[in-house]
Amino acid sequence: MPATIEAVEGDITRQDLDAIVNAANSSLLGGGGVDGAIHAAAGPSLLAECRELRATRLPDGLPTGEAVATGAGNLAARWVIHTVGPDARRGQTDPSLLASCFSSSLDVATQVGARTVAFPAISAGVYGWDVHDVARVAVQTVREYVNGTDQIDLVRFVLFGARAHEAFAEQLS
Ligand code: ADP
Numbered sequence: 001m002p003a004t005i006e007a008v009e010g011d012i013t014r015q016d017l018d019a020i021v022n023a024a025n026s027s028l029l030g031g032g033g034v035d036g037a038i039h040a041a042a043g044p045s046l047l048a049e050c051r052e053l054r055a056t057r058l059p060d061g062l063p064t065g066e067a068v069a070t071g072a073g074n075l076a077a078r079w080v081i082h083t084v085g086p087d088a089r090r091g092q093t094d095p096s097l098l099a100s101c102f103s104s105s106l107d108v109a110t111q112v113g114a115r116t117v118a119f120p121a122i123s124a125g126v127y128g129w130d131v132h133d134v135a136r137v138a139v140q141t142v143r144e145y146v147n148g149t150d151q152i153d154l155v156r157f158v159l160f161g162a163r164a165h166e167a168f169a170e171q172l173s
Helices: 033-042 044-055 097-111 131-147 162-172
Strands: 004-009 019-024 067-071 080-086 116-119 154-159
Touching: 004 097, 004 131, 019 044, 019 097, 044 067, 067 097, 067 154, 080 097, 097 116, 097 131, 131 154, 131 162, 154 162
Parallel strands: 004 154, 019 080, 019 116, 116 154
Antiparallel strands: 067 080
16 A cells, blocks of 8 residues: 655654654754653653764764654653755755755665654754745655655654644645
């Protein structure tokens, strides 16, 4: 069966899917926005796992466009997949960097066996991308990805606010 791709308005921390994706920063040590909300809802084990990653596999942090999985602490999801979006305020406006966040996250989902994945609007907050640009890149990248695999059943974009939801719904229609 082909994978479902959908967009809902809501809080990604409440999603009961196999994995939720975090728009992290490269330190992995917490931030504001969706990152802060995910850490607050998951509890301290999430930060502990991120610190462990920094002490082992990722001493210099997670590069922009890449992704890594941890457990999900108290969240309903089984995994949090952390990815670092491009920061438009620092001139990172190349769509391929943003596309890489979505495809790398789905690669990691496949590696851990997560078949249902929730994404936020990566880079559309503090990192300053226009949400319409994010929606276009996100939907195109995820569509191409799921067409080439049978390992993903559902991708749900979970958007904060009507404007972001409309931007994604438009791309999916
Ligand atoms: P970035 O630094 O990648 O821009 P932000 O967390 O600042 O990340 O914002 C990314 C998007 O996530 C924004 O559209 C923001 O409104 C949204 N967001 C913030 N909190 C949540 C949440 N709990 N669930 C879903 N989306 C959220």
